[in-house]
Amino acid sequence: xxDAKTYDVVIVxxxxxGGIIALELGKQGKHVLILEAGPPIPDSREKYxxxxxxxxxxxxxxxxxxxxxxxxxxxxxxxxxxxxxxxxNAQKSYLVQPEPDPxxxxxxxxxASTYERVGGGTTWHWLGTSLRxxxxxxxxxxxxxxxxxxxxxDWPVEYAELESLYGRAEDEIGVxxxxxxxxxxxxxxxxxxxxxYQYPMQAIPESMVDQAVSEGVTGMSFDGQPVFVTPTPxxxxxxxxxxxxxxxxxxxxxxxxxxxxxxxATVTLNRALNTGNVDIQYRSVVTRLVPDAQGRxxxxxxxxxxxxxxxxxxxxxxxxxxxxVLAAHAIENPKILLNSRTPAFPNGLANRSDQVGRNLxxxxxxxxxxxxxxxxxxxxxxxxxxxxxxxxxxxxxxxSQRAAFRIEIGNEGWNFPIGDPYVxxxxxxxxxxxxxxxxxxxxxxxxxxxxxxxxxxxxxxxLNDRLTRQFRMACLIEQSPQQENRVTLDPVLKDxxxxxxxxxxxxxxxxxxxxxxxxxxxxxAIYQQMGATEFTDFSQSQDxxxxxxxxxxxxxxxxxGHVMGTHRMGTDPTQSVVDANQRxxxxxxxxxxxxxSFPTVATPNPTLTLAALAFKTADSISKALSR
Numbered sequence: 001x002x003d004a005k006t007y008d009v010v011i012v013x014x015x016x017x018g019g020i021i022a023l024e025l026g027k028q029g030k031h032v033l034i035l036e037a038g039p040p041i042p043d044s045r046e047k048y049x050x051x052x053x054x055x056x057x058x059x060x061x062x063x064x065x066x067x068x069x070x071x072x073x074x075x076x077x078x079x080x081x082x083x084x085x086x087x088x089n090a091q092k093s094y095l096v097q098p099e100p101d102p103x104x105x106x107x108x109x110x111x112a113s114t115y116e117r118v119g120g121g122t123t124w125h126w127l128g129t130s131l132r133x134x135x136x137x138x139x140x141x142x143x144x145x146x147x148x149x150x151x152x153x154d155w156p157v158e159y160a161e162l163e164s165l166y167g168r169a170e171d172e173i174g175v176x177x178x179x180x181x182x183x184x185x186x187x188x189x190x191x192x193x194x195x196x197y198q199y200p201m202q203a204i205p206e207s208m209v210d211q212a213v214s215e216g217v218t219g220m221s222f223d224g225q226p227v228f229v230t231p232t233p234x235x236x237x238x239x240x241x242x243x244x245x246x247x248x249x250x251x252x253x254x255x256x257x258x259x260x261x262x263x264x265a266t267v268t269l270n271r272a273l274n275t276g277n278v279d280i281q282y283r284s285v286v287t288r289l290v291p292d293a294q295g296r297x298x299x300x301x302x303x304x305x306x307x308x309x310x311x312x313x314x315x316x317x318x319x320x321x322x323x324x325v326l327a328a329h330a331i332e333n334p335k336i337l338l339n340s341r342t343p344a345f346p347n348g349l350a351n352r353s354d355q356v357g358r359n360l361x362x363x364x365x366x367x368x369x370x371x372x373x374x375x376x377x378x379x380x381x382x383x384x385x386x387x388x389x390x391x392x393x394x395x396x397x398x399x400s401q402r403a404a405f406r407i408e409i410g411n412e413g414w415n416f417p418i419g420d421p422y423v424x425x426x427x428x429x430x431x432x433x434x435x436x437x438x439x440x441x442x443x444x445x446x447x448x449x450x451x452x453x454x455x456x457x458x459x460x461x462x463l464n465d466r467l468t469r470q471f472r473m474a475c476l477i478e479q480s481p482q483q484e485n486r487v488t489l490d491p492v493l494k495d496x497x498x499x500x501x502x503x504x505x506x507x508x509x510x511x512x513x514x515x516x517x518x519x520x521x522x523x524x525a526i527y528q529q530m531g532a533t534e535f536t537d538f539s540q541s542q543d544x545x546x547x548x549x550x551x552x553x554x555x556x557x558x559x560x561g562h563v564m565g566t567h568r569m570g571t572d573p574t575q576s577v578v579d580a581n582q583r584x585x586x587x588x589x590x591x592x593x594x595x596x597s598f599p600t601v602a603t604p605n606p607t608l609t610l611a612a613l614a615f616k617t618a619d620s621i622s623k624a625l626s627r
Contacts, residue, residue: 015121403515
C-alpha cells in the first residue's frame with residue numbers, strides 16, 4: 001500500500017473540479033488525497049514559458065509536458081493539435097480514431113479538442129471565458145422538443161440553485177464583469193442575476209475590435225434575434241486580487257498567462273493544500289476503481305512512474321478511503337470506469353445505463369475572418385485574446401430547429417485562421433499571397449495584379465495597413481447529444497504505462513449542421529453590415545482535419561476544447577450515470593465530477609458551470625460523510 005494514512009476522500013485529478021472539491025472538504029477538516037497523473041506543478045511558470053517560446057508550433061498544449069508525439073511511449077499522453085493533424089495515425093495521436101463510418105455524421109469526423117494531464121488541468125490554457133447558462137439551456141427537451149433531445153437531456157438541477165452556485169464559482173475564480181453590462185441579455189436570451197448581485201471585479205476594458213463590431217452591428221437582427229456585442233465575463237484580474245496582478249494585455253492567454261493574471265486551477269489547488277488536510281501525489285495514474293461485493297468502491301489502483309517519456313520504475317499501488325471522486329476529465333473519467341470491469345460489473349463501473357462514454361460533445365467552432373475598410377484600423381494583436389462577444393444569439397425559438405451559438409470576437413487578428421502575423425509578413429517579403437492580402441483582392445476572385453515583393457519602409461507601410469485592419473470571429477456551436485458519439489477502450493493500443501487508450505467515434509447530426517449553416521450566414525451578414533471584406537475560404541481545405549461539406553458548402557470545424565457529456569447527470573438511473581450532485585447511481589460512495597456530467601452543452605464555455613457543480617458536489621460529499 002502506498003500510504004498508511006487514513007483518508008476520508010480520494011480525488012482523482014487536480015483540475016478545477018478536483019481542486020474545488022478538495023478545498024471545500026479540506027476547510028471542513030476532511031482528510032483528502034488527490035491522485036494527479038501529471039508531474040509536480042513547477043514552482044515558477046518560467047519553465048513552461050521557456051518551452052512555449054522555443055516551440056515551433058504555438059499550440060494550446062505547447063508549454064506543457066509531454067512534448068513528444070509518441071503516445072505509446074508516454075506515461076500521460078493526451079490529445080494535441082499536432083496529433084490532430086495525424087488523427088488517423090494511432091502512433092502519433094493519443095485518441096484512437098479509426099477510419100470513420102461514412103454513415104456517421106456528414107462523413108465521420110475527427111474529434112478535434114485537446115486537454116492537459118497536469119496539476120491544474122486544462123485551465124492552464126483556457127481563455128478565462130466565464131459565461132452563465134440561461135434557464136432554457138437546462139431544458140432543451142421541455143422547452144424546444146429539439147430533434148435528438150429526449151427527456152433525459154433535461155438537467156436535474158433547478159436554475160435558482162445554479163444561480164447561487166455561480167456566485168461561489170465566480171468568487172473562487174475571480175471573474176471580472178459588470179452585471180449592468182450584461183443586463184441587455186435578460187430580454188434577449190433570458191439571463192438573470194439575483195437581486196443586488198455584483199461580480200468580484202469590474203469588467204476588463206473592451207478592445208478597439210470590440211468597439212468596431214459593436215458600432216457595425218447596431219440595429220441588426222438575425223433569425224428573429226437582435227445582434228449586439230456584450231463584454232465577456234472573464235476569469236482574469238481587472239484589479240489586484242489574491243496576490244496576483246492585473247491583466248497586462250498579453251495576447252497569449254491561450255496557451256499560458258505569463259504573469260498569472262488569468263486564473264488557473266493551481267490557485268485553488270494551493271488553497272486546498274494550505275488547509276493542511278489535503279495531500280497530493282503526482283505522477284500517479286489511476287488504472288481502475290475496485291468495488292466490493294455490495295458495489296461500494298473499496299480502493300483505487302494506480303501506477304506511479306518516475307519520468308514522462310519511456311517511464312521506468314513503474315510501481316502498482318492502491319489506496320482506500322471512505323469516499324471517492326473521479327475528476328480526471330470527460331475522456332479520462334469514462335476511460336477509468338470502463339477499465340474497472342469485474343464479473344459483477346461487466347460493462348465497467350457506474351454503467352448500468354450503458355451511458356458511460358456516450359454522448360461525447362464539444363463546442364464546435366465555425367471560424368471566419370475579415371478586413372476592415374481602408375482607413376479604419378482596429379489594431380489587433382494586443383490585449384487578451386477575446387474581451388467581448390455576441391451572446392444575443394444564444395437562445396430563441398429557433399432552437400427547436402437548429403443549434404444555437406455564441407460569437408467570440410478575437411483580438412489576435414488572423415492568427416487563429418491563417419497563422420498571422422507571420423504569413424502576411426512572409427507574403428510581402430517573398431512575393432507570395434497565401435493570406436490574400438498581397439495585394440488585397442476580393443476572396444475567390446482572380447487577382448488583377450501580381451503579388452508585391454517588398455522591403456524597407458514599403459514593407460513596414462504595407463504591414464501597418466493590412467495587419468491593423470484584421471479581425472476574426474468564432475461561432476461556438478452547441479452540439480446535440482448522440483449516443484453513437486462515444487469513448488470506448490481500444491482493445492490493442494496502450495500508452496507508455498500499458499493502459500488502454502481511448503477510442504473515439506464522432507460526427508454531427510442535422511441539428512448541429514444546420515447550426516453551422518446559420519453561423520456562416522450571420523458571420524457574413526455581420527461583415528457586410530460593417531463594410532468589411534470577408535476572406536473566409538475553406539474551398540481548398542480538403543486535406544485539413546475537420547473538413548466536411550454540407551449542402552454543397554465546404555466547412556472546416558475546430559474543437560473548442562470543451563469536452564462534455566460522457567457521464568451525464570439525470571434522475572433516471574437507466575438513462576444517466578450520476579444524479580444532480582454528480583453522485584453515481586450505481587455506487588453510493590462514488591462521485592464523478594466535471595463537464596462529462598453535462599446532459600447538453602448549450603453555448604457558454606463550460607468551466608464556470610463545471611466549477612459551480614463542483615461546489616454542489618462538495619456539499620453533497622460533506623453531508624454523506626457527516627452521517
